[in-house]
Amino acid sequence: MNETMNELKIKPIFNPNGDDSLINRRIINGSTTNLFNLNEIKYTWAKSLYRVMLANFWIPEKVDLSQDTLDYQNLNEHEKKAFESILSFLTFLDSIQTNNIPNIANYITAPEVRTLLAIQEYQEVIHSQSYAYILESIIPIERRNKVYELWRTDDILFDRNKYIAGIYQDFINSSSNTNFARVMVANYILESLYFYNGFIFFYNLATKHVMLGTADEIRYINRDELTHIDLFVKVIKTINQENDNFITQELVHEMFAIAAQQEIEWTNYILGNNIAGMDTKSTEKYTKYLVNQRIVNIGFEPLYPGYNENPYQSFELMSDNSGESVKSNFFESTVTNYSQATAIEGWDEI
Template sequence: MERKTIYNPSSVENLNDRRTFGGNPDGMINFTKCKYEWASRLWDQMEANTWFPREVQMTQDAKDYKYLTPPEKRMYDLVLSQLIFMDSLQTNNLMDNINPYITAPEINACLSRQSYEEANHSKSYAVMVESISDNTDLIYDMWKTDAKLKEKNNFIAGTYKNLSGDISDKKIVLAMFANQILEGLYFYAGFAALYALGKSGKMLGSSQMIKFIQRDEVTHLLLFQNMINSTKKERPELFDDELEEEVRTMFRQAVDLESSWGDYITQGQILGFTKNIIRQYIEYLADRRLEAIGYAPEYNVKHPIPWVDGYSSFNDQRTNFFEGNVINYSKGSIDFDDF
């Protein structure tokens, strides 16, 4: 499969002929005529969610950080370093490895918006690191010095590398699943860990920053889940038993990796987290992601820490997290039924 032609005036593709990939678009983005209405709605949601990292108040976090316990400080630094890697990777991955092969203009637009948001998250982490660290390189370079962090980063980067180059229809579909897993699993142990600090009254600005980031990640998750489901309708022959087993293997590997990572960053020393709780939480998320794309759950477990969902919600804003007008951005809540 070759990359799509950016400017293609000879295209005679009509709206009904449009495909998530493998189509022949003319290169124009026309939001008045969208085949994938979910993409248009998602664009509006992403736009409504616009926010700016510098407006989240981090002054108290700079003070709190000095009084974190050594396990809490270690966890905070490791989580930040890992999140920096994933959003850096995703900023480029979307534009270099995914969007060039997607042939629905409205989906191209959403992927471009997502890439911007991933870069914005990297800016968010910079604000957090600059607020609490006298030597920012210590956190940015942790992937070079921490073997467990490097192991996780190498696995995720390796997955993307294996699904790029010499592109085929199947590789495109598997890449969609890989992105669903990244957005829906690989961020969540770190998010929950930082929420745990916020729940105990520490690093409240960081918790609020993660809320905004996670709200963006939910739209990114919805984007890839809808891309998968739309492709399934257009190309049902690709979704055979062999593909399902490959996808389930990807999910099992992701659950093992993220659970191991969550145990490593908390080490049984963060209130509310044990090795079993972390694994069950990741298994629960994996089941929800599988169900969203029409597969039966793999683990059949209950949510072990439902307080995390409540804590990450924008329905109960804590105004002391903010300065200025950031609270105005809380309007962008997400209704999954719309997608």
């Protein structure tokens, strides 16, 4: 971490002497009044991202899962175990993310960026609701609570959740500059790396024409997550511009290396070589490829030279052509098409 940044300050909720001028506005350590004057925006990317995030609104129950309930009976034991374990992990991630976003938001002094974190928070709740809907529809009641409890009873899952949640907790305990840098990178890792081998498992099932409803739910979640990645890319890069490269490549490499190792270990543990279409080699290739992409996106050198190819390119194509309403480029941190909600340009159109 670069030591030149001023000590991080939590923002007051009532700050009548604050300075909302664009020239003095900062992502952190500014002096905002907290007023949402959204006609005066410094970070113009926030405005377009806001529109994209709103346009992505979706309702989990609109996806029909009745065929998935039947398909589930025909999954083999490895697929059932993977299905439940991945859902358990994703449920934990979205739960903790919902709870952690406000901790970061307390330090964000750009109103236009704060609004995006509010939308992100509610989207993470929708994701949790979608997992509940999937579990309720597909998993027999006697197994359902086991899925929810797996994060406490499975040692490997427990350890990796402890790593990310521990960093979140450290920031609550002490909002030092070091802990802030770590919590920002941890958030970025959660959003940009942790979900993705799990997502691929569902797309892989969909290529076999089973669990298609679940895959559609995942595609909606995936579309939201891409905007969250985009948000954290922008925030991290801007914080670095405004604070003399406060978040360093050294820290990013150190944390991503640990996260990648855990992601590979976990994926091998639940999928191994037991699922047709995915194996330990492709898991390693994909995870390291993603890590490189994510690190380059925030302006640093890749961690794993040579891992430039996505072994799951075919799943990207599959995930794009089975529905007209969810279309996005899953492996880039930019969303390319949003067609679910209609933008309303003026009051007279309502």
